[in-house]
Amino acid sequence: MDAQGRDGVQGTPRPSQHGRRLLMAVPFAIIAAVTAVDVSVPPEVHLGPFLVAAPAVTASFAGPRMTAFVGAVAVLAQVLVAGVRTSVIDLNHMYQIATLVLISVIVTFFARLREREENKVTRLRTIAEAAQNVVQRPLPRRAGPLRIASAYLAAEEEAQMGGDLYAATRTAEGTRLLIGDARGKGFDAINEASLVLGAFRVAAGRERGLPELVGLLEAGVGAAEAPEDTPREDSAREAFVTALVMDIPDDTPVLHLVNCGHTSPLLLRDGRVVTLDARDPSPPLGMTDLLSREATVETFPFGEGDVLLLCTDGVVEARDGSRAFYPLAERLATWAGEDAETLLDRLRDDLRAYVGGHLGDDAAIVVVERRAPAG
Helix, strand or coil, X not given: CCCHHHXXXXXXXXXXXXXXXXXXXXXXXXXXXXXXXXXXXXXXXXCHHHHHHHHHHHHCCCCHHHHHHHHHHHHHHHHHHHHHHCCCCCHHHHHHHHHHHHHHHHHHHHHHHHHHHHHHHHHHHHHHHHHHHHHCCCCCCEECCEEEEEEEECCCCXXXXXXXXXXXXXXXXXXXXXXXXXXXXXXXXXXXXXXXXXXXXXXXCCCCCHHHHHHHHHHHCCCCCCCCCCCHHHHHHHCCEEEEEEEEECCCCEEEEEEEECXXXXXXXXXXXXXXXXXXXXCCECCHHHCCCCCCCEEEECCCCCEEEEECHHHHCCECCCCCECCHHHHHHHCCCCCHHHHHHHHHHHHHHHCCCCCCCCEEEEEEEECCCCC
């Protein structure tokens, strides 16, 4: 899978075929061990009740059919022990056999419930992944002279998408990029992210300047959820999205940027890391009506061989066990000379190791490398 296909945190992996065979050996080993010991101990010692462990263990990882089969084998083993030691119709052994049958039926029922719930979760995960692919589409790996690699790292283990977002589209003169972070978490943040992404995809490919595009993105934030009688200023405080919107021309070694309250991009050039701080940033989307003038476009050099890193707060605010922030600029300088996809892989692995495998917030990362134009 490419970098985009490895974005999110994956679901809990199922055991391999070899691992499942090893698991299936456990209940039969329990039955064999209990049976062998039970027939050899003194008559006053009864180990038959331990046979209930076999179907109980099986129910934790296998389906109802296998659980019922293991339960039946355990019952036959108990009958064998009864016949060897005294008699099947011995009162003590009859109670043991009846109890084992009852418990096997119960754990088989719960295995069926567990299997049904797992199937529901699988279907929901499939739907969520399909929705993610519609809302948060993978970025193109090539766009004119640019090479692009992207990753989405979800903070919640089973989540595939949160409020972080990115998108790219081709224009007549180059490539237009967006990265953003919706306020808050959960469905509200996802809703805001989807609104911004939808507005960008509709408007970004048309011939309009960045200030006008930012105005259109601003108009979409919160539009679907604010009641009609909600004052605009209250809605703005409730819903906003920090964002970077930029144009990268194919034929000119520059990038044009509007920063709407977002984390500044980092430029890797000749082994040095330069922070592209906006001199006149705009408020986040959803709050730009607090500013009477239109957004300011700022231009930075971006030539052949340069690498641009765009990310959200989940990267720069990541902390290790000592609560120290992730040293993004220092790490980036050590990976000078790497191509976009390799740099992304290094950053993603290093970030996860730094936080011990669990991010405190979703993180979106986009790496853009400018190469020589084809031909």
